[in-house]
Amino acid sequence: KEKVKITKEQQALMKVVVEAYNRHQIPQDVAKKLLQEQYSEEENFLLLTEMATSQVQVLVEFTKNIPGFLSLNHEDQIALLKGSAVEAMFLRSAQVFSRKMPNGHTEVLEERIRKSGISEEFMTPMFNFYKSIGELHMMQEEQALLTAIAILTPDRPYVKDQQAVERLQEPMLDVLRKLCVLQHPQEPQYFARLLGRLTELRTLNHYHAEMLTSWRMNDHKFTPLLCEIWDVE
Numbered sequence: 001k002e003k004v005k006i007t008k009e010q011q012a013l014m015k016v017v018v019e020a021y022n023r024h025q026i027p028q029d030v031a032k033k034l035l036q037e038q039y040s041e042e043e044n045f046l047l048l049t050e051m052a053t054s055q056v057q058v059l060v061e062f063t064k065n066i067p068g069f070l071s072l073n074h075e076d077q078i079a080l081l082k083g084s085a086v087e088a089m090f091l092r093s094a095q096v097f098s099r100k101m102p103n104g105h106t107e108v109l110e111e112r113i114r115k116s117g118i119s120e121e122f123m124t125p126m127f128n129f130y131k132s133i134g135e136l137h138m139m140q141e142e143q144a145l146l147t148a149i150a151i152l153t154p155d156r157p158y159v160k161d162q163q164a165v166e167r168l169q170e171p172m173l174d175v176l177r178k179l180c181v182l183q184h185p186q187e188p189q190y191f192a193r194l195l196g197r198l199t200e201l202r203t204l205n206h207y208h209a210e211m212l213t214s215w216r217m218n219d220h221k222f223t224p225l226l227c228e229i230w231d232v233e
């Protein structure tokens, strides 16, 4: 059985990505707000648009720190950001949801989200995803690399130079695969399970526009940035 070893360059790549991921955290903690009180559907929608707007800004900063990203064709940089913004949001939401919380808090948080205004039909796929992420107990290195891998998906709509994106995604996949083998030696399928989450994430992508327009309230106001990213209004 060959000894898996992370090279010096791979250590450096991982360090850059993890530091960028930790540096660009969401400002205020939405979970704390939701646990404090039950908001109205309008307030929840506003909270989501505020959180999402700041998360997109955070995502752009994180992405700029992915080695090689800024040397991609500019239109392709936009296509990758646009193609991954919603997935990054759900991934981050899943990580917020799966955080260790005092007894009973996760149930309260789930209840508040169920009553936030999102229509019923999206709850099952969304919470299935959150729970499948929670079961993985991902380390922050794995979270950071998985987010970078999702952003560097070559077959996003409108990407022209897919090979250039593959050349950036492959080293991330390599170091994540090695990390999974080293951190979860008794779980040889762990890496495959991580990548399976990215496939599940794409299915949530389909729902996002409908989730927003079906939010139980009348006029849905979005920030200009979200109109760009979310294909709404």
Ligand SMILES: O=C(NC1CCCCC1)[C@H](C1CCCCC1)n1c(-c2ccc(-c3ccccc3)s2)nc2ccccc21
Residues within 6 Å of the ligand: 026, 030, 031, 044, 045, 047, 048, 051, 052, 055, 086, 089, 090, 092, 093, 094, 096, 097, 112, 113, 116, 118, 208, 209, 211, 212
């Ligand atoms: O604020 C939030 N998420 C932040 C986004 C940025 C990154 C940090 C997390 C919302 C709140 C839900 C309840 C009402 C207020 C907003 N949230 C969701 C989402 C459900 C549906 C979502 C969505 C996204 C895009 C399009 C259509 C729908 S996000 N899942 C959560 C799990 C745990 C904590 C918060 C969570």
